[in-house]
């Protein structure tokens with residue numbers, strides 16, 4: 001069966017003076033149309049690098065960039081840069097970058113910034129693009145006459161909504177949102193999350209939602225991918241994941257969230273993630289894993305489960 005969106009063995013390594021940083025190291029996952037996937041993991045595990053690899057937004061110091069990214073069966077990694085820019089980035093797959101609200105151009109009016117991708121990538125006239133920008137501002141709960149304002153005239157939450165409107169302006173099929181609410185207060189976070197849920201229903205959008213907030217991911221996700229030290233260690237249906245996570249790291253991540261309904265004390269994951277320059281051989285989580293045993297010195301197998309997988313020796317089928 002042809003999958004809607006599929007990432008297979010994607011690699012993105014950076015070259016630095018200290019060595020090669022293996023930020024995305026053989027990542028695979030797949031999504032159906034209209035699904036939302038939460039991509040979770042600690043700071044520095046490679047989440048933003050994975051989104052940059054999918055969108056081909058690469059820095060100069062790339063050392064290795066390869067893999068397969070299929071959209072509707074078409075491997076978009078084989079497109080040349082011009083075709084990718086014209087047909088994929090912003091048009092089919094768009095992006096709300098990390099800290100997007102600080103990335104708006106301070107001297108360009110909001111409306112012009114939202115309209116720009118439409119003019120650049122779809123050749124739409126300026127008037128038509130501004131009309132669409134005004135409509136999108138409404139969808140993200142900002143009055144449409146704000147198209148004539150400058151970013152400094154808006155609150156942080158409003159600027160973040162503008163970044164979301166910008167990502168939606170060219171009617172993309174998939175939007176990657178990199179920590180879209182993490183810099184905001186809890187109430188604004190909840191409002192924006194609700195708006196994202198509404199938009200999803202209206203336009204059947206597929207979303208990759210990057211966050212390190214487990215409770216946010218439980219609100220939005222149909223699928224969950226847990227990233228650790230450049231690898232996806234568990235990819236699972238959200239329902240299964242939140243009921244019965246399979247990988248020891250996933251379990252500890254879930255147990256680290258305080259709950260009101262039980263007396264269970266939150267568990268803190270000891271130690272810190274390994275360097276991506278010389279990640280440990282064998283299982284990369286072994287130095288922090290309470291279940292570690294002799295086999296963990298070797299790289300764990302990717303064990304298939306219903307609709308997903310986890311990489312751990314404990315799950316090896318006997």
Ligand SMILES: Nc1ncnc2c1ncn2[C@@H]1O[C@H](COP(=O)(O)OP(=O)(O)OP(=O)(O)O)[C@@H](O)[C@H]1O
Pocket residue numbers: 014015016021023041042043044045046047048049050059061098212276
């Ligand atoms: N251009 C680059 N050159 C060298 N190393 C880089 C580059 N960009 C990112 N890195 C490193 O790659 C690793 C993954 O970074 P990335 O930004 O993808 O992590 P992240 O999971 O998004 O973290 P956060 O949650 O803090 O946003 C980190 O060790 C980071 O320092």
Ligand code: SF4
Pocket residue numbers: 247248249283284285286287289290291292293295296300311312313314
């Ligand atoms: S492979 Fe071993 S060290 Fe790694 S998560 Fe599984 S039990 Fe823990």
Ligand SMILES: [Mg+2]
Pocket residue numbers: 047048049098178
């Ligand atoms: Mg990041």
